[in-house]
Amino acid sequence: MMDHQETLELLPAFADQELGIVETQEVQRHLDSCPDCQREYAAQRIVSARFKKDAIYFNAPPHLAQRIGNALPPEPARAGSRRFSWISLGGALAAGLALVLGLGLYLNLPSDQERLTDEVVASHVRSLQVDHLSDVVSSDQHTVKPWFNGKLDFSPPVVDLAPQGFPLVGGRLDYLAGRPVAALVYRRAKHPINLYIWPSNERDAAPQLQNHQGYHLVRWTWDGMNYWTISDLAANELQNFVGLVRSTVRQ
Amino acid sequence: MLVPTKKQRFQANVLPHLNSAFNLACWLTRSRQDAEDVVQEAYLRAFKFFDGFHGDDSRAWLLTIVRNTFYTWYQEQQKQRQETAFDEEMHDFGAVDVAGMAFADNNPETLLMQKDSERQLQQALQALPLEFREVMVMRELEELSYKQIAAIVGIPIGTVMSRLGRGRKLLAAILAPARQEA
Ligand SMILES: [Zn+2]
Numbered sequence: 104m105m106d107h108q109e110t111l112e113l114l115p116a117f118a119d120q121e122l123g124i125v126e127t128q129e130v131q132r133h134l135d136s137c138p139d140c141q142r143e144y145a146a147q148r149i150v151s152a153r154f155k156k157d158a159i160y161f162n163a164p165p166h167l168a169q170r171i172g173n174a175l176p177p178e179p180a181r182a183g184s185r186r187f188s189w190i191s192l193g194g195a196l197a198a199g200l201a202l203v204l205g206l207g208l209y210l211n212l213p214s215d216q217e218r219l220t221d222e223v224v225a226s227h228v229r230s231l232q233v234d235h236l237s238d239v240v241s242s243d244q245h246t247v248k249p250w251f252n253g254k255l256d257f258s259p260p261v262v263d264l265a266p267q268g269f270p271l272v273g274g275r276l277d278y279l280a281g282r283p284v285a286a287l288v289y290r291r292a293k294h295p296i297n298l299y300i301w302p303s304n305e306r307d308a309a310p311q312l313q314n315h316q317g318y319h320l321v322r323w324t325w326d327g328m329n330y331w332t333i334s335d336l337a338a339n340e341l342q343n344f345v346g347l348v349r350s351t352v353r354q
Numbered sequence: 355m356l357v358p359t360k361k362q363r364f365q366a367n368v369l370p371h372l373n374s375a376f377n378l379a380c381w382l383t384r385s386r387q388d389a390e391d392v393v394q395e396a397y398l399r400a401f402k403f404f405d406g407f408h409g410d411d412s413r414a415w416l417l418t419i420v421r422n423t424f425y426t427w428y429q430e431q432q433k434q435r436q437e438t439a440f441d442e443e444m445h446d447f448g449a450v451d452v453a454g455m456a457f458a459d460n461n462p463e464t465l466l467m468q469k470d471s472e473r474q475l476q477q478a479l480q481a482l483p484l485e486f487r488e489v490m491v492m493r494e495l496e497e498l499s500y501k502q503i504a505a506i507v508g509i510p511i512g513t514v515m516s517r518l519g520r521g522r523k524l525l526a527a528i529l530a531p532a533r534q535e536a
Contacts, residue, residue, distance in 0.1 A: 115519035119493065121500045150522040150529075154494040157475045163376035167390055168369065171397045178361050228370055293495060316367055317412040335374075335413065337499050 105129040110140050118147040160293045215280075219331070222279050224315050227297045227333045230275070230286070236295055237273025237288045247274045251285055259285035259300040260328070262351040269296065269344050279331075289344070296334040296344060303329040310345050312338060321345045325352070364404050368397070371413045374496055375420045381491040382424045384480055396423040414498065418506045421488065478528040486521030493518055 105113075105126075110133040116122050117130045134140050230236050239250040248261040254276055263271045269289045277286040277299065284301040303324050310323040319341045322331045330348070334341050358366075375396060379389035396419045407415055479487065489507065492498045504511045 116515045146526055147519065147522050150526050151494060153475060154490060157472045158479060158495060159476060160495055161377045161380035163372045167376065167393065168372055171394050174394055174398055175361060175401055178359050292497060294497060314410045317371055337497055340497065
């Protein structure tokens, strides 16, 4: 049995869901019967939530990417090499996309999945540029879903997960794997999450996590739809999001 | 066919984390201007060391460099201050730029700042000692795991936990001094 002092010390990690299963259960058991620890736990959660909600997130000013690009040492010119410029963050990221596609050609054997991964990352990065996260801005699933009518040849399931900490912020049309797809935009704190949905004739496939260019991606297939989601969230948070989407869509 | 150059690989892997780098640098330096300098210097260092980076967590890797660059910069600042011995300047360092950085431009963040409870929080955060502020920003705003933070800061995971715990208590105390005394 965990004593009072040990529990107190573990409360920050308990509040952050960073403890293992056994420790979590032990802390919970002590917490249930200790008002002091309950107070301390509540205090940790309140400060943490207020920080997440009210603290400023300082986004880099647009000229900074260019400034950094200018300061990097010049590369020796290569015959026939593609020219990349650091005109702007957008330009640079587009260059990253061109690079990814170019690399695929070079290797000459990009699997469909690899190519799609690159496309999803590129789309996500693009969507973070100058306010192009969504074309329909709404936290209401009943507004977002009909918006796709007539724009797509299928009807994507749109669920709101605000109560679970992943509010829906909008949707947009995107283009992946050679076809138009629905892109739903969610947020976790300051982090945008893109969820792409389009029809599939493949069998159901369990969620698969991968890491690409510093982003986490999870893809799965269920009930005739492909789902891909991407964010710079921690892997476990994104998997948590996937679990919520899956259980809500199945209902 | 082309092999991507180092610069191209660097652009694709490290540049997308510019916002995270700038956010952390702002919170450490408490000034947008200084944060830009620190971030630029960090990117140059990162580029230099990029050949040696083989992991898949380029964001955590970059933030480690941003943090190290900041501390080098910070020590130089401190040294200069001691040499010139302007006491006032030292005391003002904490408070001055809180407003300075928030009102330096016209972006939405500035408007947010005008709300009272948020400004109160912002000032409380800026007043937190660096060792607490940095882990709190990494946890609450960058949503890094304890393990990632431990690697970036170079401390054991248990220390990450206790710093977060103490930092939150400290922040609560700054925000509600009256209640603490009661
Ligand atoms: Zn207790």
